[in-house]
Amino acid sequence: MSAARDILAHPGAAPRRAEDPVRLLTFSTLYPSPGRPNHGVFVENRLLHLVGGGEAESTVLAPVPWFPFRGGSSPAEALRHGLRVHHPRFLAPPGLGMLTAPISLYLTARAALARLRERGFDFDLLDAHYLYPDGVAAVWLGQELGKPVVITARGSDVSQLPDYRLPRQAIRRAIAGADALIAVSSGLRDGLLALGAPAEKVTVLRNGVDLDLFTPPVSRRAARAALGLGEEPVLISVGHLIERKGHHHVIGALPMLPGHSLLILGEGSERGALLALARRLGVEERVRFVGAQPHASLPGWYGAADAMVLASSREGWANVLLESMACGTPVVASPAWGSREAVRSPAAGLVLDETTPEAVAAGVRRLLAAPPDRAATRAYAEGFGWEETTAGQMQVFRRVLAARAGA
Structure with a gap:
């Protein structure tokens, strides 16, 4: 085993059964934190409905950007709505963040994962949100760990960031390296296909709405x-x-x-x-x-x-x-x-x-x-409830895991 694999190696775990919940590592910089409670709340909402179905469980790795002398910080770990959320800091220098973010994010996430795995943590599948830099770093982590990666594309990661040469190259490599891709609309799916994604790799799963929270006023x-x-x-x-x-x-x-x-x-x-x-x-x-x-x-x-x-x-x-x-x-x-x-x-x-x-x-x-x-x-x-989307996510995850097991 290489030194790179050693640092993330899990000390050993009981065999998994097909009927066990899928253990996700949800990875995204688009996730609420104590310092930014509304940031990426749409990713959190989708995940809460997913794990609420009982077929999946998740630990969240949500790095937060940091630059010396800027001030501000978030707790390294938080419990939100029953989910354990880890917030390691990654270096994001002003003016350079677009270029340095993938490697900085990867190194930060890699170190955080090493600490978690020393405590016995393991997972089945890396559930990443946003293609760049998140999906790029997620594919590197998945390749190093031998774990499958599913990336959900969400908007400007397909419609805007590929306009820049280096992000476009990295996005196309992430698309190629991911086991599956989820698009939240058909328009995004078309954008992924234009970037070179094979049609069979992309599944459209729209967002839903919390019908219990969002209700008409009584008066x-x-x-x-x-x-x-x-x-x-x-x-x-x-x-x-x-x-x-x-x-x-x-x-x-x-x-x-x-x-x-x-x-x-x-x-x-x-x-x-x-x-x-x-x-x-x-x-x-x-x-x-x-x-x-x-x-x-x-x-x-x-x-x-x-x-x-x-x-x-x-x-x-x-x-x-x-x-x-x-x-x-x-x-x-x-x-x-x-x-x-x-x-x-x-x-x-x-x-x-x-x-x-x-x-x-x-x-x-x-x-x-x-x-x-x-x-x-x-x-x-x-x-537009969440049930259909949750079922679709689980189908994608189980298909990817079955394909890995067969391989």
Whole structure:
């Protein structure tokens, strides 16, 4: 055995039976941590429903970026919703992170895994989320350990990062090295095929929505009053305040939507620019920057709004669409990947043909001129529970494990 394999070698474990739960090592930098409680919550939600089915168990390795002198830290280990989550720090120098992240992430994860395996930890399959740098590092770990790797592609790891030469090369190698790939929408699947993924390696498993958490308010009037909202039509836009989320298009639509107000939930580097845009357009009094909100508080905001507007330029599968619809609030969505798969009925809302302030304004006017019954919107969302996705994940995992065993 090589020295590289020695450091990660497991001291020995009882034979596994086919009926035993699949032991996953879920690996992703897109995962909530004490310092960033809303970061990657969509990965956590998917995993919680998976392990809740009883056919899988998981330990989470969720490295957090770190750079000397920047300050800030997260506990090395945390317990979230019954799952043990490990947060080793990986070096992420400003301006160089895109190039150095795969090797830094790999070395950090490798050292953390060595410590875990010294304590008797073992797993059957590496469940990685996001192709770059996470999937790249996961494939290196899987090759070193002799463990199968399944990577879930989620959006900009397919639509944006491959535009850069070195990440594109690394992504294509990760695609080749993974045992299986999961795409959260058909559009992402097409993107993976364009990057060279064999069709038989890719499975489309959409995201779902927590139908117990995201529910319509008992009283919309009370929900609106609790948030200080009046009788005017209220739009809501949810997501990080970054360019690709398209909040500027929604603000830009307000001059064409007199009497409408806008709630923006999220934080990010574009906050100042968005505030300046609202002032320049003379709509500052109609835009309310709410800031980032705990996931559990989102239903109150969705349920109080008349429509949710998603103006993103790129998405794999926008969870906010399902969350809003589950609260009874219809959506106006940009034509990003996944939108037409999520919004397939007038009860859900509508998808724009292009993403401009003019198109957003026209879409909002069209939707609110004859809004769907909110109970019908909720009923539509009920078709997007997690059961189908969980079953599909388990099929992928067991197929990969069976193929490894046969080999």
